[in-house]
Amino acid sequence: MTALLSAQSVSKSYGARAGCMDVCFDLWPGEVLAIVGESGSGKTTLLRCLSGHLPASSGKVHYSMRDGRHVALDEMSEAERRLLMRTDWGFVHQDARDGLRMGVSAGANVGERMMAVGERHYGHIRATATDWLERVEIPEDRIDDSPWSYSGGMRQRLQIARNLVTSPRLVFMDEPTGGLDVSVQARLLDLIRGLVKRLDLAAIVVTHDLAVARLLSSRMMVMQQGRVIEQGLTDQILEDPQAPYTQLLVSSVLQV
Amino acid sequence: MSAVLKIENLSKSFVLHQQAGVRIPVFDCLNAEVEAGEAVAVTGPSGRGKSSLLKLVYGTYRANAGAINVLSNVGWTDVVTAAPRDVIELRRDVIGYVTQFLRVIPRVPAEMVVAEPMMDRGIVQEQALERARTLLERLNIPERLWHLSPMTFSGGEQQRVNIARGFAAHFPILLLDEPTASLDTDNRNRVLELVAEARGQGSAILAVFHDEAERRIACSRSIGLD
Ligand SMILES: Nc1ncnc2c1ncn2[C@@H]1O[C@H](COP(=O)(O)OP(=O)(O)O)[C@@H](O)[C@H]1O
Ligand SMILES: Nc1ncnc2c1ncn2[C@@H]1O[C@H](COP(=O)(O)OP(=O)(O)O)[C@@H](O)[C@H]1O
Ligand SMILES: [Mg+2]
Ligand SMILES: [Mg+2]
Numbered sequence: 001m002t003a004l005l006s007a008q009s010v011s012k013s014y015g016a017r018a019g020c021m022d023v024c025f026d027l028w029p030g031e032v033l034a035i036v037g038e039s040g041s042g043k044t045t046l047l048r049c050l051s052g053h054l055p056a057s058s059g060k061v062h063y064s065m066r067d068g069r070h071v072a073l074d075e076m077s078e079a080e081r082r083l084l085m086r087t088d089w090g091f092v093h094q095d096a097r098d099g100l101r102m103g104v105s106a107g108a109n110v111g112e113r114m115m116a117v118g119e120r121h122y123g124h125i126r127a128t129a130t131d132w133l134e135r136v137e138i139p140e141d142r143i144d145d146s147p148w149s150y151s152g153g154m155r156q157r158l159q160i161a162r163n164l165v166t167s168p169r170l171v172f173m174d175e176p177t178g179g180l181d182v183s184v185q186a187r188l189l190d191l192i193r194g195l196v197k198r199l200d201l202a203a204i205v206v207t208h209d210l211a212v213a214r215l216l217s218s219r220m221m222v223m224q225q226g227r228v229i230e231q232g233l234t235d236q237i238l239e240d241p242q243a244p245y246t247q248l249l250v251s252s253v254l255q256v
Numbered sequence: 257m258s259a260v261l262k263i264e265n266l267s268k269s270f271v272l273h274q275q276a277g278v279r280i281p282v283f284d285c286l287n288a289e290v291e292a293g294e295a296v297a298v299t300g301p302s303g304r305g306k307s308s309l310l311k312l313v314y315g316t317y318r319a320n321a322g323a324i325n326v327l328s329n330v331g332w333t334d335v336v337t338a339a340p341r342d343v344i345e346l347r348r349d350v351i352g353y354v355t356q357f358l359r360v361i362p363r364v365p366a367e368m369v370v371a372e373p374m375m376d377r378g379i380v381q382e383q384a385l386e387r388a389r390t391l392l393e394r395l396n397i398p399e400r401l402w403h404l405s406p407m408t409f410s411g412g413e414q415q416r417v418n419i420a421r422g423f424a425a426h427f428p429i430l431l432l433d434e435p436t437a438s439l440d441t442d443n444r445n446r447v448l449e450l451v452a453e454a455r456g457q458g459s460a461i462l463a464v465f466h467d468e469a470e471r472r473i474a475c476s477r478s479i480g481l482d
Binding site: 028031187193218232236239244247251 | 270271272273274311315316317318340341343344361362363364
């Protein structure tokens with residue numbers, strides 16, 4: 001077995017300011033990796049470099065394609081990269097408005113991703129979209145409504161349905177529960193946890209919330225000022241943190 | 257029988273960076289072996305490192321030095337130096353860990369909490385649920401609670417759900433940290449039965465029992481940390 005995604009010394013600077021520095025890790029199929037750290041530590045920058053949304057200043061990200069090839073993101077053709085983003089990868093944004101097309105209905109948001117991979121049969125698209133909306137607990141009678149009419153939690157669930165409908169192998173999530181009420185968060189987390197497990201998805205989840213990391217991930221990376229200062233199993237990081245900063249982070253929350 | 261767990265020259269201390277970098281030594285150069293079908297008690301006064309030892313074997317705590325070699329069908333793996341995904345695999349197939357505390361996950365019903373470790377190994381849901389229900393019944397969890405989330409259960413009920421989960425799948429190595437604490441006599445006996453059954457099926461058990469009598473029933477020898 002080979003790693004699904006492999007990061008080698010990934011760095012990104014914004015002029016003189018460091019975004020992320022020298023990040024190395026392998027992600028294996030089915031693994032959920034949480035990236036934690038305080039605001040400004042470089043989590044989003046790293047996630048965007050890993051997912052090809054942002055070119056790294058240096059370093060390499062390799063991805064293992066469905067046909068078994070290992071391809072560096074920056075050496076892929078634009079067509080190949082687009083296909084990857086539309087099929088094999090999902091990206092759940094913190095702000096659902098960045099991940100949804102707000103001008104079309106919920107059903108069309110899901111159907112659109114299917115059409116992007118060549119699905120043409122309207123009946124099938126409609127049926128699959130309805131099925132996915134049900135799986136993310138959106139009532140069938142809301143399928144033709146615009147995401148504008150949805151609550152924050154529903155929008156996030158719709159974003160997840162839109163991403164998962166093409167059966168990706170890897171999903172990137174940037175603060176998927178950020179900005180939601182606690183009760184809404186719990187439901188969303190439970191849903192994500194269940195789907196990731198059932199579909200055997202690999203995921204990279206950026207969060208500043210250690211409880212989210214505890215619930216969703218099996219592995220964790222802790223970032224501070226652009227660098228990964230500690231990584232390991234999620235329970236190791238939370239119960240036996242080694243770095244002073246990680247100890248501070250863990251001791252600052254009540255109980256995770 | 258031969259050893260399936262070999263702890264060699266294991267050292268552990270904690271450094272509390274938030275508290276002036278104070279260092280808490282737990283143990284130094286600990287050696288121990290556990291054979292298949294054998295239950296070994298870890299003894300010592302409170303705060304002596306019993307729970308820490310189990311967490312080191314499970315990979316939750318990181319050792320300062322030494323090795324924790326675990327035998328599985330891929331051969332020996334040293335938990336101390338193993339890659340995270342290898343530890344995750346060992347936890348799915350080889351090393352079980354049972355405490356008195358259930359980590360409640362919102363909205364997951366009790367029977368699914370118990371069935372999950374079996375389903376993680378690819379056992380089909382119906383079969384996993386069947387065994388889960390048998391265990392919940394043995395541990396006196398009323399049937400009307402099986403499909404509810406343990407979120408609202410009493411402490412004792414949560415503890416028993418956790419024990420059912422811990423014994424749901426067969427583990428060649430089983431770590432038990434005071435599994436009977438705060439249970440009534442009947443439920444304690446049920447837990448001791450489960451321990452004996454696991455032993456009978458060849459599990460190598462490393463266990464902490466607060467109660468001396470229970471320890472004598474469950475275990476054949478002990479490792480003293482005092
Ligand atoms: N587009 C940008 N231009 C300049 N600096 C940026 C940009 N995006 C992020 N940064 C800086 O890079 C660092 C890391 O930011 P970010 O990756 O957003 O962190 P996080 O997601 O952990 O909050 C911060 O110092 C931030 O100000
Ligand atoms: N995660 C931890 N961080 C810091 N110190 C710890 C941690 N876990 C245990 N200790 C310390 O290690 C020592 C042994 O604890 P423990 O293994 O829980 O003992 P026992 O189970 O024998 O009561 C105690 O001094 C305890 O405070
Ligand atoms: Mg961010
Ligand atoms: Mg203890």
